[in-house]
Amino acid sequence: MTFDLLAGLRVVDLSQWLPGPFAGQILGDLGAEVVKVEPPAGDPMRQLGPRDPDGLSAWYKQINAGKTILRLDLKADAGREVFAELLRGADVLLESYRPGTLEKLGFDGKRRVELNRRLIHCALSGYGQTGPLRLTGGHDINYMALGGGLASSGRVGESVAAYPPTADHASALQAVIAILAAVVRQGRTGQGANLDISLMEAVLAWQALPFTSALRGGSQAQVRGQGLLNGGAAFYRLYRTADDRFVSLGAIEPKFWAAFCRAVGREDWISRQAEPLPQDALTAEVAALLAGRLQDHWNDLLSDVDCCFMPVLEPEEVLLHPQIQARGLARAGEGPSVQIAFGGLIDGRAQSPRAAVREADAAEVLATWGEG
Template identity: 40%
Template sequence: MSGPLASLKVLDFSTLLPGPFASLLLADMGAEVLRIESPARIDLLRVLPPHDRGTSASHAYLNRNKRSLALDLKQAEAVEIVRELVKGHDILLEQFRPGVMERLGLGYAALKAINPRLIYVSITGYGQTGPYKDRAGHDINYLALAGVASHTGRRDSGPLPLGVQLADVAGGSLHAVVGLLAAVIARQQSGVGQYLDVSMTDCSFSLNAMAGAGYLACGVEPERENHVLNGGSFYDYYRTRDGRWMSVGSLEPGFMQQLCVALGRPELAVHSVKPEQQAVLKQALQVEFEKRSFDELCELFAGVDACVEPVLSLSEALQHPQLKARELVSQVPRGDGSSQAQIACPLKFSEGLPAPRHIGAAVGAHSDEVLAQLGFSAQRIADLRQARVVG
């Protein structure tokens, strides 16, 4: 199997999470991804714990199926190597602050002149324009400025730091993949590439899908625990007798009725719960959940179609029959005959996807191979290594 994106060749200059997660999806779908890394300034993801056999598990996952070419882009010869690579690649993905690639001589205008079909994707915190374009930031900052944090969390304790990087992944990575694949389709018609400016703050702002729509059209300001889906209704998490949690999403009347019947409180299943009555309903439900242990509730709702599910740890999720049936774990070769368990590509294609080839590679692991493919002699490669152009 070659995968649906086997025709695409990607140059990936990104580090940490947003760009690498995007290029991971591309690589899993068959694209040929070549990481361009600094031999001196290490990607901090490489040292992020925990480690498996001396390698960061996060790096090994996020950079699987990708080759690594180590280049010192401050040297002219390294820039020329990139220019040569651009001739044969479809997509360039970078995550530097605005202006960095231009100063290196690798901006979109310069590379478009070499390859007019190039699709050039820049992922940044705030975008290429605006007063914050050069400002540093992280996931928590983008969610704060995009308004997402203002209606997430609890009234008495404020916004919650999420367990996943929403702005980085849902904002940066996934929007970048959608955008660049749209550009690929457009290129099939026009024959030319284009530049894609992906701001993680912009994309996080767009995730205010329902709350934002309500404010813009009706002037209703979303606040914590003041609407149906953010804790302002019985749609919420409930503590069990033994300190675990259950999720309740029984919004529709049929589901609500099954929830209340299962708990032995059918009278709570009213068809319309007014906002001022939600707190009373939630308290009644909490009382019922706290009468039972986590295991008792799991057994109680196992055969009830009421949109009630347990809050599982990662280890428990891995053992859940639904996730196991979906084959969400892959064994990825390390390169020494052994393999590492990793999260599998979640996309299911009827024609299948190529098997994972290898975990994230060492810095410059494929430098000689890539340069040889460009026509560089062994002596020339040795000279470039001696000059520290290549790592």
């Protein structure tokens, strides 16, 4: 049994790769019925990442679990007719085409309204439906670059790209938020919506704090490796241990920093927390201390100290951690693989395992679509 918060909501998902399919999966996790429409050759994501014996990508199976897959040729009359029927019964259309593609297929705004006045159309694109870059191709690293997500990340003189892809996942969440807000209005007024969500702007939306700091300059400027939250503070950064592993220290509040200093036998550091950024000298001292022992040593010493400390774990270790196991969101799948449930508990329980991704034909889908 999945969650039932969106029970009865019907979503047609035209998206491919990661951002749109992840958004569609979240809606499905919450109870929506999601039919993913793919071209005859299938979503290109089928070929990306590790393959299972059946030839399908394990990544594709993960991100599309819980959905019904319907292959349609939207360049052919028969495929467009089936798609029109789907839109007549849908509440939400999610797509990730380049701007103008849906119009070329014969489903512009006017046509969509004719088919279904209540339809919520969410267009998820790289740079948005307007502007000089609207037709420009890109991937996560490009959207992060323009949206400001790489401006202050990394070390001095070196930028670092995040993994898993930040813009892909952030834009999926942005799309879901907008869709759910539109669903509330749809239920209240019967009105549809046109949602223009871009991957780049999902990143840009997170930049108010670092941009404001950068414009003010001085010690709080978000220069790579020199700001409060990106490596310039000795009390908030990653450190290497003697076994070439890492630990995280996030002791921003003075009480946490003091607890850390006492636990490691360096009470003389307590008064130095307010030193100007970047705290290169203090950071070097802390780094030298932590580099002298194995990660396990520091974890044993600090795990029960209230100082915002956590070892940087490998995937296998994360899955075995008592907190992860207690919450029950990560589960073993086929392949091997790991299925991560919806990120939270609802009514005191975690989401049940998703059904495997399933293909169906048009007759089967439309028969089900017509019920209720």
